[in-house]
Amino acid sequence: MRAPEGIAPAEEAAAAAASARRRRLLDRIWTHGWLILGVLVFALPIWITLVGSTHDAATIGRGEVPLLPGPHAAENYATAWTQGGGRFRAAGAAAMLWNSALMALLIAAGKIAISLLSAYAVVFFSFPGRMAFFWMIFITLMLPVEVRIIPTFQVMVDLSLINTMAGLVVPLVASATATLLFRQFFLTIPDEYVEAAKMDGAGPLRFFRDVVVPLSVTNIAALFVILFIYGWNQYLWPLLVVNDRSLETIVVGLSKMIGTGDAQNEWNTIMATAVMAMLPPVAVVVLMQRWFVRGLTETEK
């Protein structure tokens, strides 16, 4: 409001409008420019990995660092799929992908199932010790496996769960965040639903199956995406529990292939394996983006 209205001549107004337009254009270029740079910074490591998976080991080993894809994609992926690579031979990617998928699915499904049940008990019943149990579940947030490596390993040995799929999955299925999320949601279910169910003579299990679970479907879907990625990306736990190659997960298997990171590694096969290790969780995030964002922002509140 510096210039008094109406005094500015028409041409001055036109010049002002033009400069405003120019400013907006510059602003838009600036915005897109930085965003594109950001996207590139994120995509570059992936691009180089993709490129690396399409050349032969000798090209990479000589340090020629190609920037464009080469002709060896098919054989690299075939080798990685069946035999694995690197001098510290891991299992083939097919077997490792299967292990990872099974582990991730079981962890996600297990976490959701037992959290649904315990949240249901805490919200819809009144019984001695209710809050104590709730706090017990809550406190597990503060005991990540990283801080209790050795004693947890000893428990695994005592229960002979080392080198088993159950050993990979069961210790990870407790979930404070999922229980908190479901509890939060269950508290919003109107009392009238419960009353109506009681009037119809439906018991708690029937109410759970026919009302509570169907109402929770969106929450379950959102959580599933997050927990699948959580399960797929596990590292320390499989590293501790599994030394049998038939149970190797792809994330741990990939890092074992690298060994000490020698230049003479079969980097082409390793990069093909890396692509396969990334593909499933990235596909889940991209294809289920809406659920993913929802699951992420809701579980962390």
Place this chain on the structure above:
Amino acid sequence: MRRRVIFRGKLLPYLLLAPQIAVTLVFFFWPAGQAIRQSVLREDPFGLSSEFVGLENFREVLSDPLYLNAVWNTAVFSTSVAALALGAALFLAVLADKSIRGAGVYKTLLIWPYAVAPAVAAVLWLFLFHPAIGLFGRALNAAGIAWDFKLNGAQAMLLVIFASAWKQVSYNFIFFLAGLQSIPRSVLEAAAIDGARPARRFWTVVFPLLSPTTFFLLVVNLTYAFFDTFGVIHALTGGGPGKATETLIYKVYVDGVQNLNLGGSSAQSVILMAIVIALTAVQFRYVERRVHY
């Protein structure tokens, strides 16, 4: 908070809770208790007998120069990862929040690294910065910088910081974007009408309104840098060269799993538990209270 209308049942609620509680007891509480017990015991090298030594293990751990080195590394590593990942994410979120064409595409292209496992991120960065075969590793050497993260501790630290932050930006981006989108347009318009320039508008209006998100993310990022980056360090540097990238978590792993030093490793575990409890308490206490204005 509790419901008004509930079901009756004496045994059923316990049965419903049983699976979760069983896992919690066997795999969380029992091992945590064992860690505390072992932290005050010392075993003979053959594991045949153990004696109570009080806080001796803690005293030893806290006066061990290697442990203090790990504390220092963890401090440098965590603050750098958090600062880098938060700064980059906030910058990108502010840009992506503008009403521009293709905002949705940018969003998708910026959030997918969340799905990449820390150890896989390490492999990608290793391949880029390998001194002999990596694109950037070779470029740096060609430019006259003696780049070899397997020999140079500072370079190794830089590399694990970048690989860890790279993966975490997308998480922060999602939360910053959600936070920005929840700021009422009217507030921003009022600031614009008052004639505040965009940069000033950001620091005096937008940033303070984002402070609950920022604070929450700071805690999450520190937790991530403390615990979830084990895979990055294990796959990329193995704590080396010469323990230059050995963090607290990595040291617990090395002392416990490789060196089989039960007492020392347990004392470190107990210290870490105290850190997690503090972080979680801070998160729940202050995030609930909404620290802005």
